[in-house]
Amino acid sequence: MELKILILGHLLVISVAINVGFLYRECCIGRTQKLRNGNENCSLVANGREPHFCESSSSSSSTTLVQAEAVSSSEAEATTEQVIDLDHGDPKMYKSYWRLTGDKSTVVIPGWMFISYFSDVGRICWFLEPELARAVTRLHNLVGNAITHNRHIVVGTGSTHLIQAALYAISPQDAPDPISVVSAAPFYSSYPLIVDVIKSGVYKWAGCSNVFKKKHGDKMYIELVTSPNNPDGATRGPVVNGSKGFLVHDLAYYWPQYTPITSPADQDIMLFTVSKSTGHAGSRIGWALVKDPEIAKKMTEYIVLTTIGVSKESQIRAAKIIGVVCDTHEQRGNTLKEVDPFFDHSYNLMAKRWGQLRVVVENNELFSLPQFPLGTCTFSHRSFSSQPAFAWLECRGDIYDCESFLRQHKIVTRSGKHFGECDKYVRISMLPTDEVFAKFTERLSNIT
DSSP: OHHHHHHHHHHHHHHHHHHHHHHHIIIIIHHHHHHHHSOSOOSEEHHHHOOOOOOOOOSOHHHHHHHHHHHHHHHHHTGGGOEEEOSSOOOGGGHHHHHHHGGGGOOOOOTTSOOSSOSOTTSSSTTSOHHHHHHHHHHHHHHTOBOOTTOEEEEESHHHHHHHHHHHHHSOSSOSSOEEEEEOSSOOTTHHHHHHTTOOSSEEEEEEHHHHHHHHTTSOEEEEEESSOTTTOOOOOOSOOOTTEEEEEEOTTOSTTTSOOOSOBOOSEEEEEHHHHTSOGGGOOEEEEESOHHHHHHHHHHHHHHHSSOOHHHHHHHHHHHHHHHHHHHTTTTTOTTSOOHHHHHHHHHHHHHHHHHHHHHTOTTEEOOOOOEEEOTTTOOEEEOOOSEEEEEEOTTOOOHHHHHHHTTEEOEEGGGGTSOTTEEEEESOSOHHHHHHHHHHHHTOO
């Protein structure tokens, strides 16, 4: 009897294990396969950002077909329930363009390359790949948006890395108190986090430039000047204008698809990035054009201390991409017949999107958008108003929390409070895929 009970117990354990195994396979492997085969668009997410997975069936082909049709019908019905996430400036808009360039923008790196830490020991920034340095200079000379002559190029892991490097380089090391870092509101929402994340005793976030100017204009400070500005797209200059100030110009959006290039920027420290210029945010490459060699040395020192340089693979890819951008303009129709010149294509796409959004907003009394003056672009010779990478949307009337209001309609944005402004404003990315942007404008137009 005891033996029989023991055997039955073992059989029960084995049965449970087998069933758990089947459940695991159906659930986890099915989820993985669904993820692999699913839509690449991460900005549209069903059921409040949680992906929806359908159970698979292996009983018969006819049953599978019926289930597939049912799933298709269900997804069609659930379209209006999908969350449209426009909180981040993820530049997926550019993906379709770069697909068309094919092998022209492809980089193959042999395994023996990039073994050394060093790239060019003759430069201040000794880990900067010469190919990227040439590409950056060529691009700025083509567009005419920045002076490169007698400037030192410092490469970083995105412009965020370079902001911290610049703060390290220009902050007085022997001051009794941390130097104040300011920016005019609405300022980039990550500035306070970038400045204070290290909890440096050398510099600290001190808020809005206008407030600082009134209260502490005679003290030392560093002002971050973003132009065109993130989030509102305005053309900016320094605000404090004190005698004891240092300036860092963040020019990530000073490109001809977003704003007219009226003159080459000629500042002491100018920051750029491939994230918003070409759309390659995942490569994490930014660069600084620095006038003072001592500041360039200190910025290089910071990058060495934090990351011992910058990925050479990313630098070479960025150089290749930038080279293709220049080729599409300098060799129109010769080597890249499949695509339009990059900045022409990007300008037209941004113009189309801003035109669509303005029509929606003008026909809805609940919202408003900023207006921008006309300017003539020295690069494209077009006269146009700025068409920023972000829309700074205001909710009118009795809507005091615009982010929460739009979230009720399953549109995710970023509240003005993160930018030093009030909750009636939100920042909306203009750079998602065509599908996401079309769904966004459609849904916004239906809000009453």
